[in-house]
Each structure stands twice: as C-alpha cells, then as structure tokens.
Amino acid sequence: MxxxxxxxxxxxxxxxxxxxxxxxxxxxxxxxxxxxxPIDEVRGNHLRIESEAIPLKMPGSSLATEEANLREMRIVMQGGRAVAVLTDMDGIVTRVDVATGAAIPPLDAAAARALVAAQIVGGDKAERVTLFPADRTPFDFRRPIAVWQVQLADGTNVYVGQGTGEIEAVRTRWWRAFDLAWGLHIMDLSEREDTxxxxxxxxxxxxxxxxxxxxxxxxxxxxxxxxxxxxxx
Missing domain, CATH: 1.10.287 (Helix Hairpins)
Incomplete structure (x- = not known):
C-alpha cells in the first residue's frame, strides 16, 4: 500500500x-x-537629446515672469479657488492665488493635518505630523520635494506637499510590505528601482x-x- x-x-x-x-x-x-x-533604454530615454531648460516666460502676467525663473506652472482648484502651483528652475515649489496674484504661504502642520482629515479615509485619526525637507525625505516617499508626513493610527503614512498644498502619496502598511517584496524580487533593496x-x-x-x-x-x-x-x- x-x-x-x-x-x-x-x-x-x-x-x-x-x-x-x-x-x-x-x-x-x-x-x-x-x-x-535597463528600463530607461527600453523606453527609449537614451535616444532623447538633452536640451537646456529655459525659464517660463509669460509677458504681462503676474504669475510667471522672466524674473521668477520658473520651469513649470499648473493651475489647480484648492479650497474653492484657482491656485497656480509654480516650480522654479531649482525645483522649489510655491503657490499663487490666480485671481489676486498673491503668494500663498507654505502649508503648516495644522493645514496638512486638516487636508488629510478631509481627503483620506481615517485621516482624522492622525497621530503625528512631521516635516521632511526635500533632501531628506523618507525612504517610502523617495521624491525630492518638501513634504509633511502625517502618520495615521492604522500605520498609513500620508505625504502632503508643503509647497504644493496637495496630497503627494499615500503609503499603507501593505504598500511598504509590497515595496519590500518588490525590492527582493528585483534584488535591489537599496533603491528598489534597478531592474x-x-x-x-x-x-x-x-x-x-x-x-x-x-x-x-x-x-x-x-x-x-x-x-x-x-x-x-
């Protein structure tokens, strides 16, 4: 048997x-x-001819001038008003009220907490709010912009741009576990990007x-x- x-x-x-x-x-x-x-070669990025970045020029506009040294501008609605999100040649992001042309101050901790409470499920249960400069962002964010990290009770990290006034990323515990698994899968635990x-x-x-x-x-x-x-x- x-x-x-x-x-x-x-x-x-x-x-x-x-x-x-x-x-x-x-x-x-x-x-x-x-x-x-390499994925950049597959995407054809190596075929692109690099050109020198030229500052954005909008004659007659109070939002973007040659002196502002702007690289990019986009218009979004925030808090019921049109806001211009401006990125200068150094990557620094600021905001301007489109209607008045007045500069909008960077988000503080209270504003970041309120934004997460309004736009994220469970966002009203924030346990800690921490500001990270652009050159020292957390590993689970990995983008060179200044952000507020809002830690929720369930372990989720919500990142709010200090200059953009927008939610830039949401990192749940599952996301961080997935990110680790991805790093092991491609055998790149340092950056988790080299495939x-x-x-x-x-x-x-x-x-x-x-x-x-x-x-x-x-x-x-x-x-x-x-x-x-x-x-x-």
Missing part, C-alpha cells in the same frame, strides 16, 4: 510538473528578457537553465525497479 501510494504521488508529481513547467519556463524566459536591458543589474540577470539565467533541464528530464522514462527477493521460508 505504501509503495502504491508513493508511485501514485510520483505520477501526480510528473503530471503537475508538466502542468506548471510550461508557465514557469515562460515566466523565467520573459523575466530574463525584460531584465536583460537590470548583473546579479539579477545571472540568477534569472540560472533559473531558466534549471527549469529547461527539468523539462527535458520529464521525457526520461524511469526503469522499473526489480522486485525484492522473497525471504527464505
């Missing part, structure tokens, strides 16, 4: 091997193909080789073992 059960399990193992072997080889082969080249590096390519190639060898071995027929001799009477 035990031998029969083991043989049955062996047959199931072979059939399951055929069932999952094809997608495993497909996943490994496509994965190796995708990590073989094409020698270690990852080498392991992907080895895994694909092992899977292909396993598929080839599926064709090998196992010889029946000779029956054990009967014990003497």
């Amino acid at each position: 035990k031998l029969l059960s083991m043989c049955t399990l062996a047959k199931w193992h072979i059939w399951l091997g055929w069932l999952v072997g094809v997608p495993i080889v497909m996943w490994l082969a496509t994965g190796l193909f995708m990590v073989a080249r 094409s590096h020698p270690v990852l390519i080498a392991f992907a190639a080895l895994s694909l080789t092992g899977a292909l060898i396993g598929c080839v071995l599926m064709f090998r027929r196992r010889k029946a073992r000779p029956a054990a001799p009967l014990p003497p009477a």
Whole structure:
C-alpha cells in the first residue's frame, strides 16, 4: 500500500510538473528578457537629446515672469479657488492665488493635518505630523520635494506637499510590505528601482537553465525497479 501510494504521488508529481513547467519556463524566459536591458533604454530615454531648460516666460502676467525663473506652472482648484502651483528652475515649489496674484504661504502642520482629515479615509485619526525637507525625505516617499508626513493610527503614512498644498502619496502598511517584496524580487533593496543589474540577470539565467533541464528530464522514462527477493521460508 505504501509503495502504491508513493508511485501514485510520483505520477501526480510528473503530471503537475508538466502542468506548471510550461508557465514557469515562460515566466523565467520573459523575466530574463525584460531584465536583460535597463528600463530607461527600453523606453527609449537614451535616444532623447538633452536640451537646456529655459525659464517660463509669460509677458504681462503676474504669475510667471522672466524674473521668477520658473520651469513649470499648473493651475489647480484648492479650497474653492484657482491656485497656480509654480516650480522654479531649482525645483522649489510655491503657490499663487490666480485671481489676486498673491503668494500663498507654505502649508503648516495644522493645514496638512486638516487636508488629510478631509481627503483620506481615517485621516482624522492622525497621530503625528512631521516635516521632511526635500533632501531628506523618507525612504517610502523617495521624491525630492518638501513634504509633511502625517502618520495615521492604522500605520498609513500620508505625504502632503508643503509647497504644493496637495496630497503627494499615500503609503499603507501593505504598500511598504509590497515595496519590500518588490525590492527582493528585483534584488535591489537599496533603491528598489534597478531592474537590470548583473546579479539579477545571472540568477534569472540560472533559473531558466534549471527549469529547461527539468523539462527535458520529464521525457526520461524511469526503469522499473526489480522486485525484492522473497525471504527464505
């Protein structure tokens, strides 16, 4: 009975091997193909010719002038009024009231807390509000802009731009766990962005080789073992 059960399990193992072997080889082969080249090269970023940034000019406008040294301007609605979000050539973000042209001060802790309470489910249960400068943002944000980190009771971190007055990112506990899993998946725990590096390519190639060898071995027929001799009477 035990031998029969083991043989049955062996047959199931072979059939399951055929069932999952094809997608495993497909996943490994496509994965190796995708990590073989840097993602920026795949997107064609290396073909772009870099040009010098030119300050935004709007003659006759109080929102953007040559002296303001602006790189980008966008108009959004905040608190029932039109607000121009201005980014200068150094990446510093400020806001201006479109109707009056008056500068809007950066968000303080109370305003950041109120914004999260109004726009995030459970945002009224903030436990801590911390300001991070653009050059020292938390690892789960990873963007060079000054932000308020609003920590909620459930472990969620909500990031509010000090200059933009907008919610820039929401990082739940699941997001942070996913981010860690992603870093392990691409074998880049430092930045979690490099999807094409020698270690990852080498392991992907080895895994694909092992899977292909396993598929080839599926064709090998196992010889029946000779029956054990009967014990003497």
